[in-house]
Amino acid sequence: MTAVTQSDSTILIIDDNADTIRLLSAMVRGQARVLFATNGAAGIDIARLQRPQLILLDVEMAGMDGFAVCDVIRRDPALRSSAIIFVTAQSSPEAEIACLDAGAVDFIPKPLNAAVVQARVRTHLRLQAALATLDGLAHQDGLTGLFNRRHFDSQLATEFARHRRHGMPLGLALVDVDHFKLYNDQYGHQQGDACLKAVAGAIREGARRPGELAARYGGEEFVVLLPNTRREELLTYGDWLCSRVTMLDLPHPTAPTAPAVTISVGLCSMLPAEGDTPEALLHKADMALYEAKAAGRNRGVVAGPD
Numbered sequence: 001m002t003a004v005t006q007s008d009s010t011i012l013i014i015d016d017n018a019d020t021i022r023l024l025s026a027m028v029r030g031q032a033r034v035l036f037a038t039n040g041a042a043g044i045d046i047a048r049l050q051r052p053q054l055i056l057l058d059v060e061m062a063g064m065d066g067f068a069v070c071d072v073i074r075r076d077p078a079l080r081s082s083a084i085i086f087v088t089a090q091s092s093p094e095a096e097i098a099c100l101d102a103g104a105v106d107f108i109p110k111p112l113n114a115a116v117v118q119a120r121v122r123t124h125l126r127l128q129a130a131l132a133t134l135d136g137l138a139h140q141d142g143l144t145g146l147f148n149r150r151h152f153d154s155q156l157a158t159e160f161a162r163h164r165r166h167g168m169p170l171g172l173a174l175v176d177v178d179h180f181k182l183y184n185d186q187y188g189h190q191q192g193d194a195c196l197k198a199v200a201g202a203i204r205e206g207a208r209r210p211g212e213l214a215a216r217y218g219g220e221e222f223v224v225l226l227p228n229t230r231r232e233e234l235l236t237y238g239d240w241l242c243s244r245v246t247m248l249d250l251p252h253p254t255a256p257t258a259p260a261v262t263i264s265v266g267l268c269s270m271l272p273a274e275g276d277t278p279e280a281l282l283h284k285a286d287m288a289l290y291e292a293k294a295a296g297r298n299r300g301v302v303a304g305p306d
């Protein structure tokens, strides 16, 4: 494997012929960072590590051929966003159709023509960039820029299973803006939206540890997923999050709690065991949030140990 040039995109060439690799690299090196592998298995390993936008895949290779490599890559969810272009000397319509049916996005015929290769690569890099943007938007909340509920739900399921496998405690914080109806009544919906954006910013910047994920759970409710976090660590986290929002100093004169916008936080940590569900973790955090509201708001409450 070698890096030929640096750019935002990465192209992986998988080919067992060194001359073809040299030729293809020279043709596309101005368009992206170029990596290469000289057999299918090594190519798959590099793809998993480097997540290239494009893979230029030789069909006829000794050992694992291009179709077998394509099959492994297409089945790997982690490589969903890597597009495959087959490179082959077989240019019959049947061969072309077989490449596309195997899951490739395109087909480059040999002998290689530099202008054709570059045009195809340019087009697919552009498409890949557009897809990546769309993919990002599909996971984002439009108002606050935090992750949306759908993304959170899927990450929660993944993390719950991972924490169960590794015997680690998974923490969760449910955040609700206090007396937000009164805020909207006082300032109008538009300023209410601006307030939610500011609160979301404070929550996002507070999610500093690797793997922490902040999302908008709905309306004026947010959620933070806290990997490998014990109950004791949550005791200060909730109040710390509250203080981050208080420090925004957003006036809220009609709120009975305080003259500024505040939040309440319900927290829970669970060591997931067989039979436990993500819903149970959410439910416990929700109950703790209810307690925080009932106890006067602007505070964090951690669900008790079982």
Ligand SMILES: Nc1nc2c(ncn2[C@@H]2O[C@H](COP(=O)(O)OP(=O)(O)OP(=O)(O)O)[C@@H](O)[C@H]2O)c(=O)[nH]1
Binding pocket: 143, 176, 177, 178, 179, 180, 181, 182, 184, 188, 189, 190, 191, 192, 193, 196, 218, 219, 220, 293, 297
């Ligand atoms: N501006 C704005 N308001 C929203 C949005 N989503 C929900 N809301 C408002 O948030 C308010 C939530 O009110 P409630 O659930 O009664 O709770 P609250 O007034 O915050 O009171 P407590 O939660 O008990 O402290 C409602 O008035 C909703 O209309 C949004 O996207 N933008």
